[in-house]
Amino acid sequence: MWSSLSLSASDQVSSQAIDHAALMPLYVLAGAAIAVLLADLFVTRGRVWLLLGLSAAGSTGAAVTALLITGTGSRSSFCAAAARLRSGVDVSAACSYVTNYATTAVTVVLCVVVVVVLALSVPLLSKESAPAGEYCFLLLCSLLGAVALLGARDLLTLIVATEGLTLPVYVLVALGQARRGIASATTFFTVSVVSTAISLVGASLLYAVLGVVHFEQISQVLTARPASAEMGVLYAAMTLVLAGFLFKLATVPFHSWAPGSYDAAPLPVAAYLTTVSKVGGLFAVLLVVVGAMGDRLAQLGPVLAVLAVASMTLGNLAALRQHRVSRLLGWSSIAQLGYVLVPIGVLGVSGRGEVSQLLASSMSYLGFYLVITLVVFGALVLSRAPRDDGGALVDLAGIAVRSPWTCAALLFGLAGLAGLPPVFAGTFAKLIVLRSLIDAGAIWLAVAVVLNAVVGLAVYGRVALACFASSVAETASLPPCSSQRRRAPYVLAAAAVLAVSVTTAVLGLVPEPLFDICHRVASSLATLLM
Amino acid sequence: MSGRTAAIANVLLVSTLVVPALAALVLPLCRLVVARVVALLACLWTLAASGALLVGHHPARSAVDPWHEVDWAWVAALRLRFHIGVDGISWPLVLLTSLLVACCVFYLIFGVSGDQAEAESQRRIPLLLSLVFALQTAMLGVFMSLDVVLFFVFFELTLAPMYAVIAGWGGPHRRPAAMKFLLYTGLGSLLLAIGVLLLVSAAGTADLTQLSAPGGAGLSHYTQLAVFVLLLLAFAIKAPLWPLHTWLPDAHTQAPTVGSVLLAGVLLKLGSYGLIRLTLPVLPEAARSAAWLLGAAAVAAIVIGALVCLAQTELKRMIAYSSVGHMGFVLLGVASAAAGSEIGLQAALLGNLAHGVITSLLFFLVGSVKDRWGSTELTACVGLAARLPLLAALLCFGAVASFGLPSLAGFWGEAFSMLAAWQQVDVWWRLYATIAAVAAAIVVAYFLRALYYLSKASDHPTDVFPENVPQAPSSTTFSLKTPGGRLAEPLTAGELLAVVPLVLVTLVLGVWPGGILSLSAGAVAAIISGAS
Known part of the structure; x- marks a missing residue:
């Protein structure tokens, strides 16, 4: 796409071949998004259901095309030829957009998650609390960005795709509670734009120094010129690029936008933020860290490890003090991201052989976290009226009596986040991270994870207790829920929660498939290093 | 043993975990009547199956030489296998667990007659039963695990149900007590996670039979020490060993009767069992070099437990603290075993069992007192013997057994x-x-002091009831409609069913400790010879 930039370095311009099969899921998503937009304009009767159906069909279709057409084999598009740079370094041919096992697997996961988010959005949309057309269109556009991000193999494609992922989300956040939503969305927007700008500065510095933007070629140039006068600039550039993506991931110290946005956003959007957005952010970081800077991991690793520990510590401690559910979950997601990043922090200090194992454990954690957090948000959606946000902790009081099933799902999810059996999914997630840390010899990181897990027990235990509080509001504030919950909109949401809960339970009993997939994804990512 | 018998034994073995787990899943969905039947069947089946596992026992030739075992693959990525079995060291504890759970179920389903409990608490009984069965699965799982990662998973599985039991059914200060329990023991079990993973990473296997082969797992001295410190901290919190015991009094005092019983009777044993099963055979060198430290902490626990008990004015809290002292004796035995004493290990095993039975008995009885009198302040219990001679007699029996009267269960372990x-x-x-x-x-002294209050005749009989009895803070257990109406109410069928088996076991263990000792003798000898 933008590889003409890098080609100009070798004064060679040729038209790039486009492998449409590789891009097929993107086409499907774009088509669905346009169809949603048009349907919103021209259809009046049963509009909401049609829009939801179209969006669900779009993301399912993208998943299916990813599986069938793109497949698990490697395909690439927008390739630049091998060249000799002005600096005298030979770089091999590299492509801007690649699909392989990793991209296909994660694409399917993201599309399924979006279908779940759509199901959770039904109560919100069917009450016309949010404009359904815009909502679905933006969700699909954001998914499009996320899927494009997975295949991006040069800095510019990656940055543009990341923007594609986040831009629609600002508006989605603002669709919630009128004033607070807009304020938070503005913060989110400002912070995000600044972070993109930072990434771009870093990318342009890198290009200025190295003359290439493809990860593969960056890695080759870095290897070919192990030490040079520009090292200082190089490190600055890498830090800037990485900082930009860490903003999107909301790790400390780039986290401040997250809790507010979670709190203001409608619950399904918050669920989207914790899932798709995080996967996208993690992939972006992995592509940059592993793909482009593989040889500089030893310098980057410790920094990432410190950031990860700071994230989990600050996230957990702040979550302890929260009185609003969504805000608490926002802080908790910052903490959970810490656990995800910790194994990557060890990458630099351990040998090459363990790279794929560390990546795999990081991804497994994220995989478990995805399903568990969907259970939590799903249960919250069920427990609230359509227009409500996450509400305060005290609003949970009496839920155990009012709607025992919802409460059971919520407790199930919370136990998973805390890593407590019988939700073995959460336990195995913690164990796999601990195992990878210990095998890599990073005992102090393992201890940090464990101490944080204990604080996490307090965080989620507190929410669990809130469900059983017998407040005065218990009888007084039987909100519209009791009458509305039985209605159709909630049926789909409840089915989605049930499906995700069952998935979590099954993954707890049979986690091997997830570990296998994560391992294969990690290996196919780790080949970037070779 | 023929293949057929072995297959049946393995089915029984797995059923001791599966039946309570299924019961825990099904019970919340049941109405009270159905729940009673389901719970009764499940606990009786598990008890019978646990007992039946004795068939086919044989003297152990090594530290872990299970009578029956099942070994299935589970999560290869974590080196976690579903590998369970019973041997002479774990079987008595398995049986103890099943027995105590059965007693708790009897207590819950027969103990409350129509007018005693309010509709609300009746309605929640299926849920409490479900948590009890979840706990049973976890505790049996710990005792039967032959895979250290599985051991950890079950160890951690005890947290959530016990937290829910304390937080949902506890006394007036249950929430802080439950949170303290969760954080404290949660820290313990996560430290265990690091220890176990470190051990597995260094030894290359998680199989306990291989790890506890003679000479330990063959780890380097420093790895052994690191793993040992982590495991010791984890088990010392659970046991609990002074100075890591501070979660215990609150949790025990605030927990409902069945919670206290399972907490004292079984959960504490997870700590001492872990020390015996994991640390001694797997890390013999480290254990030997730290034996003096363990011994010192154990003695401190004994002394401090005794002194604190002497200062207690509340019966339930006193019994809770007495656990610190009793577990101190068990750990003194473990410490001697680490230093190479076979008798020490046997004392620890016996002490474990005895404490489980006797303290559970005491908690049941104190629970009965609290249900009737609304308070267990010693001064409020004056005159109990006159009103409730049977309850007082049983309490007296429990106290005497607890301070270690010869010919009762408590004696052997401590002596x-x-x-x-x-x-x-x-x-x-x-x-x-x-x-x-x-x-x-001192232990004798504080128990006698408590008995003195119970049996003391009030100087002014009219003063005693009901004005002098402090009202329970939440009048849930003390019926206001009939003041004093429950004070002299005889023990219910459920209470008797829960208590009588424990009295019998106390007697049997007291007069015939050899029965249990002979079962574990082989394994004990193997552990000690492997350690020295």
């Missing part, structure tokens, strides 16, 4: 752990034994 310490010729160990003996005398 032999002191003997084992004394036999370590080292002067320090003799000092430990001496101090422990003095503390044992």
Whole structure:
């Protein structure tokens, strides 16, 4: 796409071949998004259901095309030829957009998650609390960005795709509670734009120094010129690029936008933020860290490890003090991201052989976290009226009596986040991270994870207790829920929660498939290093 | 043993975990009547199956030589296998767990007659039963695990149900107590996670039979020490060993009766069992070099437990603290075993069982007192013997057994752990034994003091009831409609069903400890010879 930039370095311009099969899921998503937009304009009767159906069909279709057409084999598009740079370094041919096992697997996961988010959005949309057309269109556009991000193999494609992922989300956040939503969305927007700008500065510095933007070629140039006068600039550039993506991931110290946005956003959007957005952010970081800077991991690793520990510590401690559910979950997601990043922090200090194992454990954690957090948000959606946000902790009081099933799902999810059996999914997630840390010899990181897990027990235990509080509001504030919950909109949401809960339970009993997939994804990512 | 018998034994083995787990899943969905039947069947089946596992026992030739075992793959990525089995060391504890759970179920489903409990608490009984069964699965799982990662998973599985039991059914200060329990023991079990993973990473296997082969897992000295410290902290929190015991009094005092019973009767044993099963055979060198430290902490626990009990004015809290002292004796036995004493290990095993039975008995009885009198303040219990002679007599029996009257269960563990310490010729160990003996005398003193209050006849009989009885803070257990109406109510069928088996076991263990000792003798000898 933008590889003409890098080609100009070798004064060679040729038209790039486009492998449409590789891009097929993107086409499907774009088509669905346009169809949603048009349907919103021209259809009046049963509009909401049609829009939801179209969006669900779009993301399912993208998943299916990813599986069938793109497949698990490697395909690439927008390739630049091998060249000799002005600096005298030979770089091999590299492509801007690649699909392989990793991209296909994660694409399917993201599309399924979006279908779940759509199901959770039904109560919100069917009450016309949010404009359904815009909502679905933006969700699909954001998914499009996320899927494009997975295949991006040069800095510019990656940055543009990341923007594609986040831009629609600002508006989605603002669709919630009128004033607070807009304020938070503005913060989110400002912070995000600044972070993109930072990434771009870093990318342009890198290009200025190295003359290439493809990860593969960056890695080759870095290897070919192990030490040079520009090292200082190089490190600055890498830090800037990485900082930009860490903003999107909301790790400390780039986290401040997250809790507010979670709190203001409608619950399904918050669920989207914790899932798709995080996967996208993690992939972006992995592509940059592993793909482009593989040889500089030893310098980057410790920094990432410190950031990860700071994230989990600050996230957990702040979550302890929260009185609003969504805000608490926002802080908790910052903490959970810490656990995800910790194994990557060890990458630099351990040998090459363990790279794929560390990546795999990081991804497994994220995989478990995805399903568990969907259970939590799903249960919250069920427990609230359509227009409500996450509400305060005290609003949970009496839920155990009012709607025992919802409460059971919520407790199930919370136990998973805390890593407590019988939700073995959460336990195995913690164990796999601990195992990878210990095998890599990073005992102090393992201890940090464990101490944080204990604080996490307090965080989620507190929410669990809130469900059983017998407040005065218990009888007084039987909100519209009791009458509305039985209605159709909630049926789909409840089915989605049930499906995700069952998935979590099954993954707890049979986690091997997830570990296998994560391992294969990690290996196919780790080949970037070779 | 023929293949067919072995297959049946394995089905029984797995059913001791599966049946309670299924019961825990099904019970919340049941109405009270159905729940009673389901719970009764499940606990009786598990008890019978646990007992039946004795068939086919054989003397152990090594530290872990299970009578029956099942070994299935589970999560290869974590080196976690579903590998369970029973042997002479774990079987008595398995049986104890099943027995105590059965007693708790009897207590819950027969203990409350129509007018005693309010509709609300009746409605929640299926849920409480479900948590009890979840706990049973976890506790049996820990005792039967032959895979250290599986051991950790079950160890951690005890947290959530017990937290829910305390937080949902506890006394007036249940929430802080439950949170303290969760954080404290949660820290313990996560430290265990690091220890176990470190062990597995260094040894390359998680199989306990391989890890506890003679000479330990063959780890380097420093790895052994690191793993040992982590495991010791984890088990010391659970056991609990002074100075890591501070979660215990609150949790025990605030927990409902069945919670206290399972907490004291079984959960504490997970700590001592872990030390015996994991640390001694797998990390013999580290254990030997830290034996003196463990011994010192154990003696401190005995002394401090005794002194604190002497200062208690509330019966339930006193019994809770007495666990610290009793577990101190068990750990003194473990410490002597780490230093190479076979008698010490046997004392620890017996002490474990005895404490489980006797303390559970006491908690059941104190629960009955609290249900009737609304308070267990010693001063409020004056005149109990006159009103409720049977309850007072049983309490007296429990107290006497608890302070270690010869011919009752409590005697053997304590006497032999002191003997084992004394036999370590080292002067320090003799000092430990001496101090422990003095503390044992204090234990007698505080139990006698409690008995004195219970049996004291009030000077002014009219004063005693009901005005002098402090009202329970939440009048849930004390019926206001009929003031004093429950004070002299005889023990219900459920209470008797829960208590009588424990009394019998106390007697049997007291007069015939050899029965249990002979089961574990082979494994004990193997552990000690492997350690020295």
